[in-house]
Amino acid sequence: MIQLEKICKTFNKGEAAEIKVIPELSLTIAPGTFCVIVGANGSGKSTLLNLIAGTFSPDSGKIILNNTDVTALADYRRSIFISRIFQNPLQGTAPELSVLDNFRLAALRTQPKGLSIGTTNSFKDLVAEKIKILKLGLEDKLMQSMSSLSGGQRQALTLVMATMDDCKILLMDEPTAALDPRSSALVMEKAAEIIKLNQLTAILVTHQMKDALRYGDRLIQLQEGNILRDLSRENKEILKNEELYSWFND
Amino acid sequence: MDFILTAVVQGIGFCALGFGIFMSLRIFNIPDITTDGSYTLGGVITAVTLTSGMNPILAMLLAMCGGMIAGAITGLIHTRLKINALLAGILVMTALYSINLMIMGRSNLPLIGITGLPGLLPIKNLFLSTMVSYSIFILLLLMSLTWLLRTDFGIAMRATGNSDTMAKSMGINTNRMKIIGLALANGFTALSGFLLTQYQGFADINMGIGIVISGLGSVMIGETLMRLLKNRTIFIQLLSVIAGCIVFRLILAFALSAGLDPNYLRLITAIIVLIIVAGGNYKTLTRS
Numbered sequence: 001m002i003q004l005e006k007i008c009k010t011f012n013k014g015e016a017a018e019i020k021v022i023p024e025l026s027l028t029i030a031p032g033t034f035c036v037i038v039g040a041n042g043s044g045k046s047t048l049l050n051l052i053a054g055t056f057s058p059d060s061g062k063i064i065l066n067n068t069d070v071t072a073l074a075d076y077r078r079s080i081f082i083s084r085i086f087q088n089p090l091q092g093t094a095p096e097l098s099v100l101d102n103f104r105l106a107a108l109r110t111q112p113k114g115l116s117i118g119t120t121n122s123f124k125d126l127v128a129e130k131i132k133i134l135k136l137g138l139e140d141k142l143m144q145s146m147s148s149l150s151g152g153q154r155q156a157l158t159l160v161m162a163t164m165d166d167c168k169i170l171l172m173d174e175p176t177a178a179l180d181p182r183s184s185a186l187v188m189e190k191a192a193e194i195i196k197l198n199q200l201t202a203i204l205v206t207h208q209m210k211d212a213l214r215y216g217d218r219l220i221q222l223q224e225g226n227i228l229r230d231l232s233r234e235n236k237e238i239l240k241n242e243e244l245y246s247w248f249n250d
Numbered sequence: 251m252d253f254i255l256t257a258v259v260q261g262i263g264f265c266a267l268g269f270g271i272f273m274s275l276r277i278f279n280i281p282d283i284t285t286d287g288s289y290t291l292g293g294v295i296t297a298v299t300l301t302s303g304m305n306p307i308l309a310m311l312l313a314m315c316g317g318m319i320a321g322a323i324t325g326l327i328h329t330r331l332k333i334n335a336l337l338a339g340i341l342v343m344t345a346l347y348s349i350n351l352m353i354m355g356r357s358n359l360p361l362i363g364i365t366g367l368p369g370l371l372p373i374k375n376l377f378l379s380t381m382v383s384y385s386i387f388i389l390l391l392l393m394s395l396t397w398l399l400r401t402d403f404g405i406a407m408r409a410t411g412n413s414d415t416m417a418k419s420m421g422i423n424t425n426r427m428k429i430i431g432l433a434l435a436n437g438f439t440a441l442s443g444f445l446l447t448q449y450q451g452f453a454d455i456n457m458g459i460g461i462v463i464s465g466l467g468s469v470m471i472g473e474t475l476m477r478l479l480k481n482r483t484i485f486i487q488l489l490s491v492i493a494g495c496i497v498f499r500l501i502l503a504f505a506l507s508a509g510l511d512p513n514y515l516r517l518i519t520a521i522i523v524l525i526i527v528a529g530g531n532y533k534t535l536t537r538s
Contacts, residue, residue, distance in 0.1 A: 091416060092415075109421050
């Protein structure tokens with residue numbers, strides 16, 4: 001569960017370039033909900049995700065994840081609750097490390113990384129097993145460096161990495177923005193599958209209206225840091241494509 | 251022939267420094283200038299402790315601790331005070347000059363009649379025992395570093411230097427990791443100070459000047475050699491550092507034996523490093 005209570009965030013406070021990205025926002029996303037957030041550029045979508053993940057802290061307000069107040073927790077500590085998929089496929093993985101090493105870290109996301117060698121043969125088999133669900137044949141490329149794979153492959157792997165360790169919350173910031181249509185479709189389908197299978201509470205920020213319509217149980221439109229529209233599953237299902245596009249002409 | 255053997259032993263002695271540079275530069279992407287100071291610090295601690303009759307193993311541990319503290323301070327300045335890593339290194343290096351003088355009490359301390367680490371071996375010939383003991387020492391260091399970088403902690407360390415965002419999203423405290431990494435790197439550097447001080451028979455306040463550049467040069471020569479290989483495991487990468495350190499000393503030795511004025515040594519060192527770095531950028535340079 002994700003709870004935001006009266007969150008405010010201003011950048012460059014007191015300077016000429018001061019910008020109030022989120023004036024005051026409260027939002028509760030129930031456990032197991034796949035929530036899609038749309039909005040024009042500068043509407044505060046990415047800021048919202050970064051506030052939840054702890055990349056920066058709010059000026060005021062509270063952030064509660066799974067009934068724990070995490071407002072004062074540093075970003076790397078919040079990874080106990082959160083898995084992230086970044087817009088740039090390069091950010092979610094370490095390019096010069098092997099696929100296996102990347103997965104090893106993902107498997108220890110909520111745990112200390114100790115002085116033992118964890119990339120054993122049995123771990124290798126486990127990773128190969130997990131990667132098979134992507135049906136991309138990547139299970140044979142475990143020892144290759146991440147940088148040798150395409151953006152789509154890396155993004156798909158990041159998704160699987162998110163489920164390597166206990167994960168309750170998945171944050172996706174335009175995960176398909178850098179991908180071609182075929183890879184985008186693949187990544188989105190796998191994401192929906194993984195969210196359902198693991199009953200994750202998920203937020204997807206997207207500019208792809210088709211994805212916004214097709215995926216998720218709840219649809220929110222942000223405008224200047226406020227919730228302009230908030231559609232439940234039922235209302236979302238009867239929403240038409242043209243209607244969604246007209247939201248952006250207000 | 252003698253000068254070749256001498257260069258090889260020196261090269262082996264500098265391998266610890268090579269490992270240190272490999273860690274700071276290649277794993278954490280930080281050109282760490284603290285190296286100049288922590289190398290001297292290692293040498294100074296060695297000279298002071300050995301002349302007071304301390305066991306060489308204990309002296310080694312103390313030298314390493316000294317280097318680690320210096321590195322940790324650079325790491326703290328860089329991560330906590332958000333000061334550019336290069337500047338943080340220069341600050342600590344400058345401060346270490348006075349610290350080193352304070353520890354030694356003067357600017358040069360000879361080790362007369364002290365055998366040190368090589369003396370622990372039952373080999374009469376000093377040159378041979380130096381070569382053997384230094385080789386064993388570096389091999390042990392190679393093994394431990396290979397092991398460390400392959401552990402879960404080591405993977406986290408490599409991820410920190412490779413992608414900060416990814417590392418943080420995997421729950422890694424990247425600031426703490428950088429502090430630990432710089433501490434280890436300078437600990438290794440101080441170990442070279444420990445070995446070379448015994449080899450040359452004295453510690454000198456200026457022994458570290460420009461040493462970071464020769465370390466960078468060695469690591470880069472190693473990388474150039476490694477391009478010949480397809481296998482790029484951690485072990486191979488560290489092995490290439492060793493090769494680079496020895497080749498680098500051989501290049502200098504040949505230059506000197508060909509009649510080069512020793513005063514030009516650092517100039518030659520800088521030019522060699524420049525050629526290697528620029529050589530790596532050759533394709534992008536010709537394009538513009």
